[in-house]
Amino acid sequence: MQRFWPGLLCTASLLLAASGLDLISADSLRKNVTWLAADERQGRMTPSPGLSASAEYIATQFRLAGLVPAGERGTFFQTATLQQITPDNAGFQMTLSAGGRKIALQPESVGVSSIRSLQFQDVGTVRVRGPGPLPSMTGRVVVASDAWEAPAMFHSLELRKPALILLVMGGEKSADANTLLDAQAAKVPVVRVYGRAASDLLAASGEMRLTLRMTAPASRSVQVRNVAGLLVGDDIDVRDQYVIVSAHYDHLGVKPPGPGNRIFHGANDDASGVASLIEIAKALKGETPRPRRSVLFLALFGEEEGMLGSDYYVRHPLVPLRDTIADINLEQLGRTDSSDGAEVGRFAFTGPSFSNLPQKMASSAKTAGVAVYRKESADDYFDRSDNYAFAEAGIVAHTVVVAFEYPGYHEVNDTADQLDYRNLAKVDRALAAGIEGVANAAEKPKWADTVATAIYRNAAR
Ligand SMILES: [Zn+2]
Structure with missing residues (x-):
C-alpha cells in the first residue's frame, strides 16, 4: 500500500494546483460587468455617485475573493483629493501673434488646466515641432500642436519645466472639457486653444508671441478612491516583493450633461478589466500553493480624465x-x-518590445490554450493607459488588451451585452497563469536594453 501513497499525494496536489484557475467563471464576469455598466452607475464619471458606488462594490468583491485590505487605515480604499475647477472669465484676455498677424481668443475657445492665475505680457514662445531633439524651454512658454497631448510626448515637455504649455488643438472645444486637477502633482499649467484661427497661426512663420491674463479659477475639492486588495505571497523570502494587477473602473459618464442624457456605459472599457481583476484575485487566492510573491490588485479612478x-x-x-x-x-x-x-482565444500587450514580460506571460498563456498576438503598432499604445505611470516610475509595466479598437469604443453602445464572457473567462485563466508565473519566477521581469526604454530604465526607483 505504502508505495502508492507518493503517487496519490502527487495526483492530489496536482488536482489542488489546478483548482484555483477553475474558479474563474463566465457567469461571474457577466454579473460584475453588468453591474458596473448598468444605467444606475451613470457611466462611472470621475467624480460621481456612480463611481463612488462602484468603488464600494469592487471593495466588497475583493473581500469576497479573500483579498486583504491594502488601502488606508485597514480599508480597501486609497482616497485622493482633487480639484474641480470652474474658470473665472471676468477680465480674461488672450492674444497670439505671429508672422505679422494677431488674433484675440475668447474664453469659449480656450481650455485652461491651472489652479493659479496666469499673467503673460507679450512674451516670446518656444515652438516645438518634432521629432528630434527638443529646444531649451525652462521657464519659457512652449507652443505645440495637439500631437503633443500623447502622454509620453507631453511628459517630455513637462520634464523640461516650461512656465506654460500652450497646445494648439486642431478641432473645436467640446462641452465636456476636462476640469479635474491634482493640485499636489504641481504640474506645469496647460492652456489649450481651439479653432481654425489658432491652427492657421501655428502654421505661420516667425516667432509666436503670447499675452494672457487669467484670474485663478474657482476650485472645489472632490474626493475619489483607488481600490486596493492584497494577496499575500506564500514564500516568506519574497513575499515583500509585489506584482501589481491593475484596471481602471471609471468611464466617461453622461454626455452631454443635462436633459436628453446619454450614458456611456464603458462595459468593455473598462468594466471588463475590473471584473477580470476580481476573477483573477479569486483564482490566485484559490491556488495551492499560492503565488510566492505578493499580488496587489488595484482598481483605479480617473483614467479617462488623464490617468489620474x-x-x-x-x-x-x-x-x-x-x-x-x-x-x-x-x-x-x-x-x-x-x-x-x-x-478569439488570444490577447496582446502594449509596448511588446519594451520588456521580456510579454514573452514570459505568453508561455504561461499557451499552457492555458490562449495565444499572445502582436499588433504591429502596439508600441504606440504603450503610453495610452495606466501602465504608463508605473513605467515612468521605472517599473516594468504593460497593458493587456484583447481588442485595441472595436465598434462602440468610447460610444454609448459599449454595453454589457456586447461582451463574449466565455472567451473572457478563458483569457482570464491564461492571464492568471501568466501573473502567477511572474509572481513565482526566480528572475524579475526586465526592460529591454533599447533606446525606447532608456527613460524607464533610468527612472528613479
Ligand atoms: Zn480604458
Whole structure:
C-alpha cells in the first residue's frame, strides 16, 4: 500500500494546483460587468455617485475573493483629493501673434488646466515641432500642436519645466472639457486653444508671441478612491516583493450633461478589466500553493480624465515602488470583434518590445490554450493607459488588451451585452497563469536594453 501513497499525494496536489484557475467563471464576469455598466452607475464619471458606488462594490468583491485590505487605515480604499475647477472669465484676455498677424481668443475657445492665475505680457514662445531633439524651454512658454497631448510626448515637455504649455488643438472645444486637477502633482499649467484661427497661426512663420491674463479659477475639492486588495505571497523570502494587477473602473459618464442624457456605459472599457481583476484575485487566492510573491490588485479612478488614479498611486504607493517588480494593467478584454478582425482565444500587450514580460506571460498563456498576438503598432499604445505611470516610475509595466479598437469604443453602445464572457473567462485563466508565473519566477521581469526604454530604465526607483 505504502508505495502508492507518493503517487496519490502527487495526483492530489496536482488536482489542488489546478483548482484555483477553475474558479474563474463566465457567469461571474457577466454579473460584475453588468453591474458596473448598468444605467444606475451613470457611466462611472470621475467624480460621481456612480463611481463612488462602484468603488464600494469592487471593495466588497475583493473581500469576497479573500483579498486583504491594502488601502488606508485597514480599508480597501486609497482616497485622493482633487480639484474641480470652474474658470473665472471676468477680465480674461488672450492674444497670439505671429508672422505679422494677431488674433484675440475668447474664453469659449480656450481650455485652461491651472489652479493659479496666469499673467503673460507679450512674451516670446518656444515652438516645438518634432521629432528630434527638443529646444531649451525652462521657464519659457512652449507652443505645440495637439500631437503633443500623447502622454509620453507631453511628459517630455513637462520634464523640461516650461512656465506654460500652450497646445494648439486642431478641432473645436467640446462641452465636456476636462476640469479635474491634482493640485499636489504641481504640474506645469496647460492652456489649450481651439479653432481654425489658432491652427492657421501655428502654421505661420516667425516667432509666436503670447499675452494672457487669467484670474485663478474657482476650485472645489472632490474626493475619489483607488481600490486596493492584497494577496499575500506564500514564500516568506519574497513575499515583500509585489506584482501589481491593475484596471481602471471609471468611464466617461453622461454626455452631454443635462436633459436628453446619454450614458456611456464603458462595459468593455473598462468594466471588463475590473471584473477580470476580481476573477483573477479569486483564482490566485484559490491556488495551492499560492503565488510566492505578493499580488496587489488595484482598481483605479480617473483614467479617462488623464490617468489620474495611476498617477496618484505612483506618488502615494501602498507598497514600496522599489519592491514592485511589475504592473500588468488590464483593458478592453471582453470584446472579440476587434476592428482588426476577430480576436478569439488570444490577447496582446502594449509596448511588446519594451520588456521580456510579454514573452514570459505568453508561455504561461499557451499552457492555458490562449495565444499572445502582436499588433504591429502596439508600441504606440504603450503610453495610452495606466501602465504608463508605473513605467515612468521605472517599473516594468504593460497593458493587456484583447481588442485595441472595436465598434462602440468610447460610444454609448459599449454595453454589457456586447461582451463574449466565455472567451473572457478563458483569457482570464491564461492571464492568471501568466501573473502567477511572474509572481513565482526566480528572475524579475526586465526592460529591454533599447533606446525606447532608456527613460524607464533610468527612472528613479
Ligand atoms: Zn480604458
